[in-house]
Amino acid sequence: DREGKFLNDIGAMGQGPGEYAGSLYSEAIDEKNRCVYLAPFFGSNKILKYNLDGTFASVIELGETLNKPKLHLHPDGSLSVTHLCFKGRNEMMVAHIAPDGTLTSYKPTAEQIINPMDKDGNFVGFNNEIWSYNNTENFNFMTMPTDTLYQYNPEQNRVTARFALQNPPKGKDVFLIYNELPGKFLATVWGTGTIAIDLQKQQSHYVKLVNDYFGGLPAPMNFTNGYFFAMYEPLVLMDKIEERLSASGCTDKDKEVLNKLLDSLDENDNNVMFIGKLKH
Incomplete structure (x- = not known):
């Protein structure tokens, strides 16, 4: 929970009901309807559904093997999934599962499908990557072979270009x-580096992020599911604090906060995570 108390496991490795063979690639937590969805890395045509207490609820059959699937939970409780759609191996690029279980699939255009073979005929499909961070209500995703952020509209069952540089x-x-x-x-x-594009001001700049709650520590551009996060091994964080303390722009107030944080760390501790909720 939010205080760090362990609640329960969800599913397990294996071949039985509610178990998954190999690693997982994506998840969606529906707190309103008290369920969790998990999607295996590859080789499965199912999304697994669990109750919030970790008990197995059901499977969603998609009828096609998924490759690095990414899940998105819509405000109405419906679920969408996209994946690397390989030429000659897949027909579906996106599937949408309505609250009543109705399945709708979207077939990609020629530009959206991925050739998984190299020039020598070797399968290299999983060298490609797919990104979907779920920081807005829209289902946005991007695949490595393209230079475009796509958006899936479940009402129209359409994939359209959302953004490109x-x-x-x-x-x-x-x-x-x-x-x-x-x-x-x-x-x-x-x-x-990272370019930020402000939609209201119609301006773009290379940007760096600092954690001004903790003495101006440099922060990674990690945003997913509506949250900022940064995770460090204790020794790595201690080194970053020392580096910041020695910087010319580190104020007395920053030093007070950083030294207090430094004194709280031990190299044998578990990892330290910073979390912040995005504002709308």
């Missing part, structure tokens, strides 16, 4: 990751 940085090792926050888009240029 004009004249994005180019390079052999450059790839982009898009994320939508309330009122903003984030475009992470891998290896370079």
Whole structure:
């Protein structure tokens, strides 16, 4: 729970009812309807549904094997899932499950489907990635082969382009990751930095994030399910605090907060997580 108290396990590794073989790739927690959805990494055509107490409830059969699926819970309690749709192996790109269990599937266009083979005929489909961070009510997602953030509309069963950079940085090792926050888009240029695009002001800038609740510590651009988060091993966090304390711009107030945090840490502690809820 929010105080760190263990509640329960959800499912388990195995082949039986409510169990999953291998790792999981996505989850959705429906607190209103008191259930949890889990999606296996690959090789399964099912989404597993559990009660909030961790007991198994049911499976949702999709009729097609999923590859790195991403789940999205809509305000009406319906559920959508997208995945890497491989050419010659998959037909469905997105599925929507209504509260009454009705399943609707979206078939991709030629531009949206992914070729999983390299020039030598080797299967490399899982080298691709899919991102969906669920920071707004819209179901947005992006796949590595494309430069566009897509949005799925369940009422129309359509996938449309939501956002893309004009004249994005180019390079052999450059790839982009898009994320939508309330009122903003984030475009992470891998290896370079993150661009924030303000929708109201129609402005964009490379940005850095600092944790001003904890002495101006540098913070990663991690936003998912409506929250900021950052997790550190204690020694790593201690090093970051020492680095910040030695910075020229570290104020006396910052030093007071940072030293108090530093004194509370032990290198044998569990990881430390910072969490903050996004404002609308």
